[in-house]
Amino acid sequence: MSTYSADKPIAIFHEHPDWFRPLFNELDARGIPYERLNAAEHTYDPAQKELPYSLFFNRMSPSAYLRNNEQGIFYTLGLLAQLEARGIPVVNGYKAFQYETSKALQITLLERLGLPYPKARVINHPSQALKAAEGLRYPVVVKANIGGSGAGIVRYDSAEELAQAVEAGEVKLGIDNTALVQEYVVARGGHINRVETLGGKYLYAIKVYTNGESFNLCPADICQTTNGKELTRNACALDAPKNGLKVEGFTPEQEVIDAIERIVQEACIDVGGIEYMVDERDGQIYYYDVNALSNFVADAVNVIGFNPHERLVDYLEKKAQLNLQEA
Secondary structure, eight states: OOOOOOOEEEEEEOSSSTTTTTHHHHHHHHTTEEEEEEEOOOOOOTTTOOSOOOOEEOOOGGGGGGTTTTHHHHHHHHHHHHHHTTTTTTTTTTHHHHHHTTHHHHHHHHHHHHHOOOOEEEEGGGGGGHHTTTSSOOSEEEEEEETTTTEEEEEEHHHHHHHHHHHHTTTTTTTTTTTEEEEOOBBBGGGGEEEEEETTEEEEEEEEEEOSSSSOOOOGOOOOEOOBBBOOOSSTTOOOOOOOOOOEEOOOOHHHHHHHHHHHHHHTTTHHHHEEEEEEEEEEEEEEEEEESSOOOTHHHHHHHOOOHHHHHHHHHHHHHHHHHHH
């Protein structure tokens, strides 16, 4: 049981019905009071000076539009700004969610930090896509600025294919009408690498093996380890389809860990995952995705040897207690 005895619960702000069951289970097991807030049906009063929460944990997803909850995405930015203006402690606050909801901001951050990423251009109308791709290596992808779970990413193998898609009105830029035109990277070894962080520090890393045909690499959706052991996907919908993804834990080079910690610290991401890969063509490491909504790998104990939700709840409990002591 927990030593946490606050009258004010921890607020968990989310809209996905399944992803956070392991978090809730861990909070329940410790007897830590918390309140679930439905991000898709939420209101706030800008004049309210005090909220009944010891901590506000933002778990809003940029892929909410796939579940007809797109109204919560831009709303959340205003809410987080309001909370922080009132001095309410927030985990994954306004700045973190800005990066979560803008792939354009993500590559600007990588550029500023001097870290390699697949060459990209930012557009705000489909008619700009072909010109933006000039000088890029094909294949290219058009990647919606606000995506999530691999949504809003389409690959084009040639300029002719991209031109035809533009002419046919098939190039979609997503809910904010902004997108990247970016070089498609062929991943060496048939896998991408995802590093999870907590409190701005390295937590664990996994290799996710993919055939390159799907961009949905949600770690909570993975089916098997590389030796064929079936994983219990307890963080996703019970009827989620098998996706064929395989995973294994590993430890990256210290240089990579240092780079990833710089990314999340600069973006003020308290809980997040960074994805990178090695290009099969030139052996270059490319960082390409900054996630402030981090779903830990399915059946983590079998993959990485420990339960990351235990450490996450340790982190939340400590921050909530510190806030109550300072209040």
